[in-house]
Structure formats: structure tokens, C-alpha cells
Amino acid sequence: MSQPFNTLQERFADLQLLRYEVPGFNLLPLRQKLLVYYLSEAALLGRDILWDQNCSVGLRIRKTLEAIYTHYDGPKDNAEWQAFVVYLKRVWFSNGIHHHYSYLKFEPGFSREFFMTEVNKLDADSLLLRKNETKEGAVAELAEIIFNPEVMPKRVNQTDGEDLLFTSSCNYYAGGITQAEAEAFYAHLKSKADPNRPPMLGMNSRLERNKDGELFENIWRSGGLYGQSINRICEMLCKAREYADNIQQKAVINKLVSFYQSGDLKTFDDYAILWVEETESEIDFTNGFTEVYGDPLGLKASWEGYVNIIDHEATRRARALSDNAEWFENNSPVDSRFKKKECRGVSAKVISAAILGGDLYPSSAIGINLPNSNWIRAEYGSKSVTIANLTHAYNIAAKGSGMRQEFVIDDITRQMLDQYGDICDDLHTDLHECLGHGSGQLLPGVDADALRAYGSTIEEARADLFGLYYIADPKLVELGLVPNNEAYKSQYYSYLMNGLLTQMVRIEEGCQIEEAHMRNRALISRWTLENYPDAVQIVEKDGKHYLSITDYELLRKAFGALLAEVQRIKSEGDYEAARHLVEKYGIKLDAKLHKEIRERYKQLDLAPYKGFINPRYELVRNAEGTITDVSISYNEAYDKQMLRYSQQYSTL
């Protein structure tokens, strides 16, 4: 008998864990189940890479905390112990000691004394000691890092005017390298690269200094930095290759393995092209150094991996958009110089995630568009996915949360959100991923990194605005994607409510917005509020502030105008304009409003961040040892999964 699926799992600090179901897995033939299985193994084996990228002491701290957790024999109702458990669960969730969204270091709720007492009970093998290091020395260092708020306070700092490398504690640059030095190093490399087809310089290495004081890249590859992890990933990729969906997918895997072996960026581009051109497989994956949000300079890519299974039904919806990509590009409010002359298809797919790994675990995106290389996107297109089973889990968690009751201005608007909210959310994600990121072009000679620290925010704003502008277009009704000409209003309301009010609940009082997607939402919303007061206002009722939208058609014009400007900034590489927009609208919070929103939210007793527990796949063998099936199970607890991963997939 099957149990009803239990989406909501444990909740602690500001986190809620969810479980996601993988529909269709049990119906796959054994070959495809094995493909999912081995690709999943490859996706889990990069976990330690990410931990080390996030912070140089991340793995040491994880190992130490896990040893305390498994050896502790004191009372479980002890407040210190309970605070310790919450701390460890947060560290697991963030893949390190800094918050996954705000990047600020966690404040431990337990005392240094408790830590010292427990850690001293462990033998030296339980810690990850460096060569010639004593246990005392290691413990003192870790305690200082965990408890002294001055040490490694922030993982990624993007404060304008500060040295972003000195003030960020991510592990992409060796200590002592200044931002100016790193920028000069990469400017020099760039000057020698092909300007029309530039490689993703810096994406797969740690920048270090040799004994003569010169900078060099320590490459992440077989035989190089993270070589042990990479070799094990390659081993699983090669097993997966035996069960590939088609010849092209085999070639993709071969090229990826050869990139992992050489670390050569040209090979990476060749791999990305093969991968983007392979669109027939039902099971697909990404595995590698991908997103650059964790590097304050936006060059170094954090490791992530995931595996997905196509959702045929929902994919028809997304294809309706991508099949019309050219129409959308031609009709956008953007200056024609910045439009793509010819639309390379974005292959849009709706998928179910089968496993999440590295920087996608436990906190995951719900839409992904790759590759990131601008010239490959322009010449070969990109693959865009919307992850339906994760969105579904979020929707279940959101139902009955009380958010709409508290923050939406009136019943009519609430009814509209209840009626169209889910459809339009999915559609906005599709538009953002399938069309938004893939639209537009840089003017000849414009450097893709010209916007530097503001690049990620501007790029997200561009994709969001494209979605906002088009979700109101009659074309979508014509394509049968929305039921009528009113549905889009639900997206306009929920988007601006989030950007102006509710996303603030995720930010501690006294702090400002750091994360690129949040900065983008604030930028769009506040720019609109300031420049289109006839369309959007913040109103006060009984001491509480609400979003009021009085002219939806005018609002669409506002989104179109901002889209045109943001595309211009991107196409021309106008750094000053990007900086002005982001600094003025995307970062600072109104302290009074922030406090009010947080208080109202607190009363609902909800967790602002969510993440996922993975299903577990296991090989099933018969008496002769032959593999007869791959089972999937959903009952592993969060801490058990984390401990198992630390054991089974520990590679560094």
C-alpha cells in the first residue's frame, strides 16, 4: 500500500525542509533507471568541492560538528545541545558556516565552553587535521572561526567601494590577493582571448600566488585541485554513459569527462555546445562548475549537479513559447539594435528533478537556463528547464500559510491570486527561462563582463522584465497558455508585493539586500513605484502597509520601458547606469517598513527559506548479483541524509 506523500518535513531556524516526489521514475525501463542512478551518483560526488569553495575551513568544521553530533551522550533536553543541533542543521543547509542567502556567518546559539567540552571528548581522527597540526591547534582555530564574529563575517561581500576579495571569505582566491590584482590578472587574460568567442575565463580555478609572488590559476581538474573528487565524478559519468539515451548524449559525457581531465576551457565550450545541441534525451543532467554568484567578482563557478526526467505534458506548454521565440524577440519594446537578428531556439523543457547536488542542494532553483556563455547562447541557443516537481512542492507548502491573508490588500485581489496564481507563476518562470535570458544581444565589441559586480542583478532583471512584459500579452491567450486577458494581473500583483514588501522578511533587521535575484526584484518593483505612481502605490490601512495597483495596463508599459533600458545597459555594457539602478533601487531597505513587514510575518510563524531532501536510489540485485531494478525511497530523515552523504560521498 502506498503512503500519502508527505511534502512538509522538519522546520528549524528560518528553514523549512520539503520532500519532492519524482513522478514517472518507477515507470522508466531499467536502462533509464540506471542512467538516473549513475548520473545521480555523479551529482552527489561533487558535494565536498562546493563546501571547500564556499569556505576554506568548511569541510573541517563539518567533520568536527558531525563527530560531536554522533558521539554526544549528554542529555538531549539540554538547551546548549539543542542550539548546537540547530546550528549544525543550518550549516548543512548552507553548505558552510555562512547563510545561503544573506551570506552572513551564523551566530551559534551554544557557548564556546560547550563546544570545547564536546570537541575535547573526540579523538584526533574525528577531526580533519592538516599535516603536522595538533588537535589543540586545530580546535582553537575552529572555535575562533565559529565564535568570533569578526572572523570570516561574510562569504560574498558586494559592498561598493570595499576590496571585495579582502572582505569575502569564500575560497576562490588565496589570502592576500587584492581585488585590483585579480581584476588585472583576468583583464590581461581576456586581452589575449578571442573577443568573439571568449572562454569562461577563471571559472574552474582558484587564483593563487606562487613562491615568486606571481599569480597563477590552480585548476580544478583530474590531477589538480579537487582531483580526487573529479576522478570519482568521472567514474560515475562513465558508468552512466553505458546507459545513455542516445549517441549524442554519449558524446556529451565523453566531452565532459575530457574537460574534467584537462581543465581546458576550450574543451568546456565544446562540451557546452554538444550539451545544448542534444535535445532528444528524456533524461538529462548538468554536472560541473556552473554559477558564479558565490564569487564577488562573478568569475569563479561553484560546483553543482542535478539529474532530470522530462515531463512530456508540461513541456508542450513551454515549447509553445520557445517555438515562437522569434515573434517575442521581434515584438519586444527593446531598441532594434539590441535584438537578436536571428533567434537560436531555446529548447524549453518542463522536467522533474530526480536528484539535487552541490550548489542546488538542499536549496534549489526552480528554473535553470544554461549554458552561461553569451556567445554560445547567441550561436547555438540554450537549454531552459522549469522544474515542475519542486514548484509543486512549494505550492503545497504555500497553501494555507496565511501570507495572502496578511499581505494582500483586499478579497478581490486575493481571489484573483487564488484563481490564477499558480498558472501565472509557472508561466512567468517559463518566460524568464525560455525566452528572457535567451533574448537580446550585446553590441559588437562589448565585454560580456562589463557590468562586473552588477552583472548578475541586471541579467536577472532583464529576464524577469521580459516575463512581466509578455505575461500580459494577448499572444499568450492566443497560444492557449493563459485562460483570459485578466490572469496576468495576478502575476503583477504577486511580483510587486514580493519585491516591495514580502521578500524583506528574508533579511535580518539592519541588513541590506545582497542576493542577485532579490536585488533584481527590489530594483524592478521600486523603480516602478517611484516612476509610475499612477499605476502603483503603497497604501496604509490600520497601520499596515499594502501594495495597491490602480492601473495594470500602465504597469505593463512601465515594465516595457524598464526592459528597454535594462537591455540597453546590458547591450552597451553601461557600467555606470547599471550601478546607478542597482544601488538606487536594488539594495537598501526602508528600515521602518522592513521592521513592520518582519513583525507581521513573524506572527504567521513560517520559514522564509525552503530546501529539499533528496529521494534515495538503490540498486536492486537478484541472488546472482545481477542488477534487476533501481528502487526509489522517500523516507530518509534530513540529518540521516546529510550524515550518509558525508560518509558515502566524502571525496576531499
Ligand code: ZN
Ligand atoms: Zn534567471
